[in-house]
Each structure stands twice: as C-alpha cells, then as structure tokens.
Amino acid sequence: MKLQSRSPETPRTDERAAVAALELASISYNYGQRKALDDVSFSIEPARFTVLLGLNGAGKTTLFSLVSHLFSPRTGRIRVFGQDIDRNSGQALRRLGIVFQARTLDLDLTVRQNLLYHAALHGIGTRVARQRIDELLHAIDLTDRIEEKVRGLSGGQVRRVEIIRALLHRPSLLLLDEATVGLDIKSRATILKDIRALVERDGISVLWATHLIDEVGQADQVLVLDKGKLVADGPVATILSSTGTETINQAFSKLTGITDMNVRGGRP
Numbered sequence: 001m002k003l004q005s006r007s008p009e010t011p012r013t014d015e016r017a018a019v020a021a022l023e024l025a026s027i028s029y030n031y032g033q034r035k036a037l038d039d040v041s042f043s044i045e046p047a048r049f050t051v052l053l054g055l056n057g058a059g060k061t062t063l064f065s066l067v068s069h070l071f072s073p074r075t076g077r078i079r080v081f082g083q084d085i086d087r088n089s090g091q092a093l094r095r096l097g098i099v100f101q102a103r104t105l106d107l108d109l110t111v112r113q114n115l116l117y118h119a120a121l122h123g124i125g126t127r128v129a130r131q132r133i134d135e136l137l138h139a140i141d142l143t144d145r146i147e148e149k150v151r152g153l154s155g156g157q158v159r160r161v162e163i164i165r166a167l168l169h170r171p172s173l174l175l176l177d178e179a180t181v182g183l184d185i186k187s188r189a190t191i192l193k194d195i196r197a198l199v200e201r202d203g204i205s206v207l208w209a210t211h212l213i214d215e216v217g218q219a220d221q222v223l224v225l226d227k228g229k230l231v232a233d234g235p236v237a238t239i240l241s242s243t244g245t246e247t248i249n250q251a252f253s254k255l256t257g258i259t260d261m262n263v264r265g266g267r268p
C-alpha cells in the first residue's frame with residue numbers, strides 16, 4: 001500500500017520547480033532467487049529528514065547499496081538531484097555522502113589520519129581538508145579526540161567520525177544506515193540531534209534508515225519498507241490517518257503485521 005497517492009489532476013507546480021534529492025523508480029533487486037527489493041518507487045524532498053523504517057531484512061542496506069552504485073538494479077532508475085546513477089554516476093555520487101552500517105575506519109590510524117586519507121581519496125587538498133575537518137569536529141563535538149587512534153574511541157564517537165568523514169566532500173544528500181545501532185541512549189540521541197541540525201542549519205537532505213520507531217519525529221517524512229516492498233510513504237500525519245492509527249508505532253505494526261516486537265530501542 002502506498003499512502004501518499006496523488007491523483008493525476010493534482011497541481012504539481014512546486015514539484016516541477018524543485019528537483020528531488022533522491023528518486024527511485026520501479027527498483028527491484030534479487031540475490032539469486034531471493035527478492036530483496038520489489039518494485040520500489042519514491043522520491044525524497046531536498047532539505048528534509050526522511051526516515052526509512054523497516055525491520056531487519058526489510059531491504060534497507062540493499063537499497064543503500066543500489067543508490068551508492070555498489071550494486072546495479074536490473075530494473076528501474078535511480079536519480080540523485082536529477083543525475084541518473086547509471087548514466088552520470090560521477091555527478092550523482094559527488095552529491096552523496098554515506099554512512100554504512102558496517103564500520104570501516106582504520107582502527108590503528110588517528111581520527112585526523114582517517115579523515116585526511118578519505119579527503120585525499122575525494123581529491124580534496126590538504127589545506128582545505130584540515131579546515132573542513134576542524135569545522136566538522138567542532139560542529140559534531142569531537143575536537144578533543146582528533147589525535148587519538150580510532151581504536152580508543154567509544155562506539156558513539158566512532159559513528160560520529162564516520163559521519164564527519166561522509167560530510168567532508170560536502171554532499172547534498174546524506175544516507176545513514178542504522179547509524180545508532182548498538183549505541184547507548186545518550187549516544188543515539190546525540191547523533192540524531194546532530195543529523196537533524198545538519199538538515200535545519202545547512203539544508204542537507206537526509207535519508208535515515210532504522211528499525212527503531214522512537215527515532216521517528218512527528219514532522220518527518222517516512223518510508224516504510226516491509227520484506228522488500230514500500231508499504232507507506234508520506235508525512236507521519238498522513239500515515240496515521242491513512243492507517244486509522246494514533247501513533248507511528250501502531251501504524252508500523254498494522255502495515256507490517258507485527259504485534260509484540262520490540263522496535264523501540266533494541267533489536268527486534
């Protein structure tokens with residue numbers, strides 16, 4: 001069920017003027033015989049915080065791997081700010097920053113070394129890189145750890161370094177895959193607050209993948225993915241009214257058929 005349906009006669013003037021930050025059209029993906037994504041279509045608005053909500057195995061990581069061009073879909077089309085990920089992959093990927101679920105920093109390098117290395121891979125000169133690293137460390141409150149080896153940081157601090165790394169080339173769209181998984185409540189709240197500030201302050205578009213319903217804010221756009229299918233797409237209020245529910249927790253249960261699973265802070 002797609003909740004944000006729009007009749008053909010509804011005016012689309014605003015949408016024609018604004019290019020979607022991310023647009024997926026009829027994306028399907030199989031691992032052998034297993035269907036991981038089934039005809040998924042949606043678009044997300046620029047400068048919005050959009051939550052991609054789905055249980056483990058729903059297809060969130062597969063979707064991120066397709067958007068970041070690690071995998072190629074056999075069907076459909078993906079555009080980042082209007083740039084087709086297959087035809088103009090360089091331009092599309094330049095606008096994209098990604099924090100994957102798996103941790104990929106070099107544990108034996110310092111925070112600064114990791115960040116400078118990544119900046120060099122993106123062709124950012126050392127002087128500019130140092131300046132951006134300092135700005136981001138300050139914004140994300142990690143300045144005092146810059147000369148420390150990553151091995152010595154907490155899980156939450158490692159995540160924040162990964163977020164800084166994903167922002168170094170100044171992407172317009174940031175994708176985060178279960179960025180708070182395994183972290184304590186305080187670290188989760190800090191990271192979520194920092195990412196929401198990026199949207200408010202800098203106008204960055206964010207796609208935040210999670211299975212934790214309490215990370216959804218009342219003003220967010222929400223995509224609900226269930227067993228590879230998009231089952232809801234819209235603002236929280238629209239999803240509640242379309243499902244006849246009062247909370248996003250109830251709406252999610254109704255849409256996915258789950259009843260008593262813990263999706264409020266632990267792994268379901």
Ligand SMILES: Nc1ncnc2c1ncn2[C@@H]1O[C@H](COP(=O)(O)OP(=O)(O)OP(=O)(O)O)[C@@H](O)[C@H]1O
Nearest residue numbers: 031034036054055056057058059060061062063178
């Ligand atoms: N490399 C793979 N080979 C075969 N099947 C896979 C592979 N990766 C994922 N899958 C399957 O594809 C489906 C979607 O998995 P995916 O990892 O995209 O979901 P997810 O929502 O990110 O879940 P999680 O939060 O647990 O990572 C699942 O059924 C999963 O078992």
